[in-house]
Each structure stands twice: as C-alpha cells, then as structure tokens.
Amino acid sequence: MALLPKNLSFSRQILPLVALAGLVLAVIYIATGLPDRELSEPTEEPPRAPQELANAARVAGAGVVEPSSEVIDIGTAIAGLVTMVRVQPGDYVTKGQPLFQVDDRAVRARVREAEAQIGEARAAIAEAQSAAATAARQLDLYRNVSDPAAVSRAEVIRAEGEASAAQNRLNAARARLQSAQAMRSSATTELGRLVVRAPISGEILAVDIRPGEYVSTMGGNASFIRMGETRPLHVRIDIDESEAARIALGEPATVSPRGASDRQVKASFVRAEPQVVPKRSLTNSAAERVDVRVLQVIYALPSAASSNEALFRVGQQVDAYIPARRNGATTDIVKPEADETE
Template sequence: IGSALSGLVTDVRVRPGDRVAKGDVLFLVDARAARATLAQAEAAISEARAAIAEAQAAQKTARQQLDLYRQLDDPAAVSRAEVIRAEGDEAAATSRLGLARARLAAAQAAASTARTEIERLIVRAPISGEILAVNIRPGEFVATQGGSSQPFIQMGETTPLHVRVDIDENEVARVAIGEPAIISPRGAAEVQVKATFVRAEPLVVPKRSLTNSAAERVDVRVLQVIYALPPSDVFRVGQQIDAFIAAKPAPAGKGD
C-alpha cells in the first residue's frame, strides 16, 4: 500500500496481524494545507452567493425602472439620457450577476478539489484482508515515488492462503494440471497437506523464485499454478514450500 500524495504521516491505525475490511483507514497523511484551502474555498462560496443575491436585486430594480420608463405614454416625461442610464444599469447588473455566478462555480470547484485531496490523504484498505507489515511511523515523510524501496503497508487476503507453484516449461506437458497438490513446508517433508487447484496463469514467465540450490537452473521459463491451502498453523505468508503434483497417466502402448 502506498500513498497518493506526499506528506508527513500523522497517524497509523493498524498493526501487523490486524484484520481490516475494505475501506478501513490504514494511516493518515497531514491534511492541514488541504483543509486551509477548503476553508478559503468555502469562504469564497459564501462571498459569491452574497454577490449573486446583490446582483439579482440590482438587476431586478434596474429592469423595473427601465420597464417603467418604457411604459410612459408621454415621451417627454423622461429624457433619453435617463432611459440610456437605466439600460446601462440593467446591463451592468446582468454582467455582475454572470460574474458572481462564475466565481461561485470556481469556488465550488476549488472546494471539491480540496475535499478530494483531503480524502486522498486518508489511506484506506483497497480490499478486506490481513495486515502483514507496517513500515511507517507517525512523523515520517511518505513520498509518492522514489522515497522508499518498500511499501508503506503490506496486506493481503490470507483466508485461505494460496501458494504459487513454478513448473518448468519443459515439465508442463507431464503435469496433471487441475489435480490437487501435496504441499510441505520447506525442510519439513513429514508435514503434508492437500491443496486445492485454483488456476493456472495464462502466461509462461521467466523464473524469479529461486531455491538457492547449486544445481538450480535460472535460465528457464515457468508456468505458475495457484493452489489454495486448507486452514493450518503450519504455513506463513512468504514461506517457501515444496509441492508434489501428480503426473499425467502414461499413454497406453499400441499393443495394450
């Protein structure tokens, strides 16, 4: 889990081992500047609404005055200059009303942007799952890029646990894809559990998970197959395992 915006961490709400639901708060980034921007935008909204009310009143008065002049039966009762002045007052009030409405829209947009930024400074769980590692503390600075070589928080769904088994591309044709697998913790072959097949990844990829064996080949590509483990206290996230998958039955000979 990273942060959408850079800043100082003000609070960390979780610890390793905690279970969280999607949307729960994980940690907070300093939002004082964003809240100040929001306060300014809300003040501008109030000013713009007051300006709109004032411009609407002025526009109404100017239109009433202009309508009164235009309804007079005697053209000599009012001078042409007064009519022109009333027309100018009405046009000016209409212009001020349009400007006030534009300022209101701009202030509302600024307020919406500030609220969005405040929400982005609240880092929430993207999924339901378990907190696996917390690598930040209050007071530390988090950056959106280039600031850390590790994620701020690691989490995942651990119920059930899944294992990813690499099958050498040269062995794929011999493996019974779709069958259960027998899984043992590395170094404890006597502990065996039956894992359920979940899926085989569609893409064959270069091998990245290494066992550090001297005889291990690294210049190979592998098919990754996912299995689900039954509930157990034996396995942990990130643990290496040994997997035994049944081979396909050998084809019958022509004479059989």
C-alpha cells in the same frame, strides 16, 4: 606338553601361548576396530512423498506461500507526511477501510478558502440581484411615464444601461459561485485521496510506515503497507520446465512446510501460470543469475483453525509433491524398471 610340567620351557610353552593370546587379541581388536559404516536413519524427518505417491509417478517442486490475491503493495496517490496509521500487521480489513492518513492541513485550508469564496460569491449574487432589481424598477418607472417631456431620452438610456449592467454583474457573481464550488469540490476530493483505503478485503501483512514519515509517490517500488487476501492462502510451486510436461494439472498437491515435513496437507489446484519464468532462487545474492526456467503452478491451501495454529504463513517456503500424468512421459520412465524385473 603336559609331559614336562616342571620343566617349563619358554620357547616351547610360554611363547606359543603368548602367540595364541596375541592372535585372539588381534582378532578381537580387528573385529571391534572395523569402521562403522552402517546406514542410519536421519534423526529429523526429511520431506517424504505422501503415502499414495510413494511408488507412483510424481513431480516434486518447491514453492512459497502467498495470499490468494497475491501480495498488494499499498502506495499513496499524494505525497506528504503521514499523520496517522490506522492498522497494524495481522489486522483483517474490509474493502474501503482507511489504512493510513497523509497530512491534510493544506488541503483543508484550501477547502475553507473555497468555502469563503463561495460565501463571497453568494454575497455578490445577492448584491447584484438587489442592484438589478433597483435598476429594473427604475427603468420600469421611466418607461411608464407617459409624458415624453417629463423624462429625457438620455435618462432612459442610462437607466437601461444600469439594468443591463446589473444583470451582467449577477451573471458574473453566479459564475464566481460555480467556480468556488468547483474549487471546494476539488479540494474535498483531494482530502479523500489523502486517506489511503484498503482496495480489497484482506489481511495486513506488513506495515512499513509510521506517523511522521514522508510518503512519496516517486521512488518506484516503495511499499508502505503490504496486504493480501489470506483466506485462503495459496502456494506458488516452481516446477522445472523439463518436468513441466509430466505434471498432472488439476490434481491436488501434497504440501509440507520446511522444517515440519511430517505435517503434510492437501492443497487443491487453482491454476498454472500461462508464462514460464526464470526461477527465482532464494539465496538473496545480488549477483544472482539464472538459467533455469520454471512453470509456476498455484494451489489453494486449506484454511487453519486459528491464526495461532496456522501451519503456513505468507512467504514461507514449502516442499510439494504432485502426481504425474498417467500416460505419455511416465511410460518412458517405467520401461527400464520393467527390464529389471524380467
């Protein structure tokens, strides 16, 4: 081509150059235009199996944190207006500590009424006693008279009757006293029942009652205060029933809360529920139906240093990894793997 530098030919020189440049351009365009199908690492840490289980047989499950006593929905024995709430969420209460107080004015009035009746009965007893004493002395007097003509027979009979009647009045007054005392005791018991107390030591999880509100014994599952023993916390892990046979019960589980899956803790085995139950899904849909049954296994979480640093809270969802049984079902699964390596 350099033979004819002056006679620049469009078809012999420019066009091939244009075509070459076009080819180079096309190669660059095609090379850079290829779609990006590289795999990328997730930006947020997903829940991963712990190191020691990474290549071992394992069972995974999801669960919910609960108090070791399970959640206790505190109810009331007597309906009425709440006058005082003694606790707030987060309080740690001891067994028997008052939680809230139902209006007790009516019962206190009944106590005072009973006390008045006791006083009245005591007065009646005193009166009856003095009457009985008078009647007894009178009867004695008549009986000690030696001269039969001095006292008529009729007088004696009347005195005997009076003494006996006085004695009966005394007995009746004593019975009234007992009755009034029983009434007071019953009212006092009721007074005690108006103060709702903690059935166990534990933490107050939720308070859904305020002074002035009406608490009712009717209405089923109304819970006014929720409490539970949170030292330690438990997790209830749902294991699919088809996986349940593989799980190594008794081994500790590795548990991480949702959204902080890099912070895994070891939870020690507590028990497996004897009953396999339908899975409770957490979609909160009213029309929810279930056909999956799960074995619930309970593990105890290690306690946190302080409540502010607590990783787990009651009701939180967690992901858990549990070692699988070494023998039995696991060997079936290893088989295809062995085939591959051959």
